[in-house]
Amino acid sequence: MTLAKRSAVYMVLVALLVLFLSPFGWLAITALKDVGELRALPIHWWPHHPSLGNFQEALTRIPYLAYARNSLTIATIYSVLVTLASAWAGYGFARLDAPGKRVIFGLLMSTMMLPAVITLIPTYLVFAKFNLLNTYMPWVLWGLCGAPYLIFLFRQFFSNMPKELEEAAIVDGCGHIRIFWRIFLPQSWPVIATSLILSFSWTWGDYIAPALLLDSDRTTLAVKLATGYVNEHGAQLSNLVAAGAVMYVVPVLVLFLIMQRGFVSGISTSGLK
Template sequence: MLLVAALVLMLSPFGWLALTAFKPPSELRAVPIHWWPHHPTLDNFHQALTLFDYLGYARNSLMIAGIYAVLITLASAWAGYGFARLDGPGKRIIFGVLLSTMMMPQIITLIPTYLLFAKANLVNTYTPWVLWGLCGAPYLIFLFRQFFTNMPKELEEAAIVDGCGQIRIFWRIFLPQSWPVIATSLILSFSWSWGDYIAPALLLDDDRTTLSVKIATGYVNEHGTGLLTVVAAGAVMYIVPVLVLFLILQRGFVSGVATSGLK
């Protein structure tokens, strides 16, 4: 019963959003509140797709989130492999410093980051997301490091005997075995980028920005008042790609979260 209650509590905001997306504006302002739409309509979804180029901005978001997710997964996997299987001076200290950065709110580095990108003429381009992806993420590096630490040393020793170097060992043996963590990393990193509002609003112009920014600013009437039912419809469609990705990779996601912290 407690799990059912927790599930209902967590899903209730999305349920309210979905019901609002099917309401005409008059029912949203009705008193008392109509929890269930009395006259369901699909007009909100039509307006959400046509008031601006919804699919075009969705394409921008998919491009940014897809590139970022792939690059940050590969970079984090390589860094995690180094921390797990390679020896070097100060490795534990560096790993501790890396983990400590997870306690630093990203918002405090946003303005300095913007100034650096502005001086490098990278504002209004997608290059910042490429650079962020190539740097990896502390939490994902931690997941890969934990997973690679638990892999049998015999695999690595057999590969070395066969003449494999560290790069080949990583690509041919360790990375293919880490599918659960790869799925976890892809879901998390895609969600981070797909749901990000601040960085696209700060770095991108209106024609190159992402869907999250456009949904927040694009659904207004001629008086500048927000069209709340249309916003709800746009937000419901906005959630779909993340849900689809999770449904595809959910088995690996659950396994990756469960196994990456064993040691």
């Protein structure tokens, strides 16, 4: 690649980076403004007197850390369980033979086209019938059922593993459960990292399910960010919402930075057959 082409590619990448980061940049700038600057016209792009006081008030105006703990608990429970359940299901679809396996897999994949809002009311009625509202059991059950997209990722990854590994283990007297835990799962770290990041971010950023299933004491930070920062007249305090939102993305960023190498590898290899 010539120098001119390389420079053009870098310029396009930098432009895309600025485009993608601009919403977060505007959010961070808003978090540094006071209420007066938000209401002033014309709009000032940069605050005249930047202050970190909004971050401190965002932590104290609502029990921020308590709701963050609720979100972390739910996201961790779901991400770990759904990763293990999806890995086990993916192993079954990839390495075991059963009548109608392709049909069942096709039906499972077709559920990804089903909008979640369609099952919202039936799901609520089922959990209400079994007295599971205002508990974290719905996320446990959802995790144990696996996720279609994650099952697909594990199935594709396990399909690419050499058959000789499985055959050697069977000769040594291993059953499929032991083969899965001792051979296949330890080798699937790229897909595990991908699954953990995706499932954690799904649950961490979810607003509808916690708002529907949990009361105000046990709800998550996503719900409180949307409803907790208001003044005495009920008007939303946008600068505190922005400050809380900036801190809200930190756990997901930390998780991604820790597992980014495995995440990229898992996305790039799990679609190969």
